[in-house]
Amino acid sequence: MNLTLLAAYMLAVLLLLATPGPVVALVTGTAAREGSRRAFITVIGTNAASLVLIVLAALMLLGVVALSPVMLSLLGMAGSLYIGWSAISSLMHKAQEVQMTPARGGLLKGFLIGISNPKDILFFVAFFPQFIAVTQDFTLSMLTLSLVWVLFDVTVLSLYILTVQRLLSGKYALRLERLSALFLLAVALFGIVYNVGEMSAHYH
Numbered sequence: 001m002n003l004t005l006l007a008a009y010m011l012a013v014l015l016l017l018a019t020p021g022p023v024v025a026l027v028t029g030t031a032a033r034e035g036s037r038r039a040f041i042t043v044i045g046t047n048a049a050s051l052v053l054i055v056l057a058a059l060m061l062l063g064v065v066a067l068s069p070v071m072l073s074l075l076g077m078a079g080s081l082y083i084g085w086s087a088i089s090s091l092m093h094k095a096q097e098v099q100m101t102p103a104r105g106g107l108l109k110g111f112l113i114g115i116s117n118p119k120d121i122l123f124f125v126a127f128f129p130q131f132i133a134v135t136q137d138f139t140l141s142m143l144t145l146s147l148v149w150v151l152f153d154v155t156v157l158s159l160y161i162l163t164v165q166r167l168l169s170g171k172y173a174l175r176l177e178r179l180s181a182l183f184l185l186a187v188a189l190f191g192i193v194y195n196v197g198e199m200s201a202h203y204h
Helices: 003-018 022-034 036-061 070-094 107-115 117-136 138-167 172-202
Strands: none
Touching: 003 117, 003 138, 022 036, 022 107, 022 138, 022 172, 036 107, 036 117, 036 138, 070 107, 070 117, 070 172, 117 138, 117 172
């Protein structure tokens, strides 16, 4: 096993997960409004999405699937649009002060945000394959990299959930929920602008 490459991968994953993004915003917002149990269920959904993206990366490495830069930009655009729609829906429910609002988190919501997260799509499609040589066996490498991702992902998101539950309550929890929705909207807008620019560059 290439321990140096594995250490580099661990550092890359840790930095990626620790940096706030759509998944962190969704999980912390869910923890603030619906409690830790719902937030942990959401984490299961986001991890399932990550495993799907890992499978996609494996298929690309095996030559079964090929994604052009334009297709990658289109995937990023679709993901950004979904995240933006989700954020706007959350803000509209908040503005209308609806008492019985639909669940903000959950298994399906976690999966959809995870699978549409432009940051994760880019990581698994463009960056993840660089670490496949962590062992000389392709299957063992994929298993090792996948286990490291899941372990780090669950640990980092769990720390976010526990921090929110310990430090925030009442009106502060509601503020965090709104802040999370606004952050999701900002990520979506940036993703749309970035991917439009990338597609324009490929066509010129």
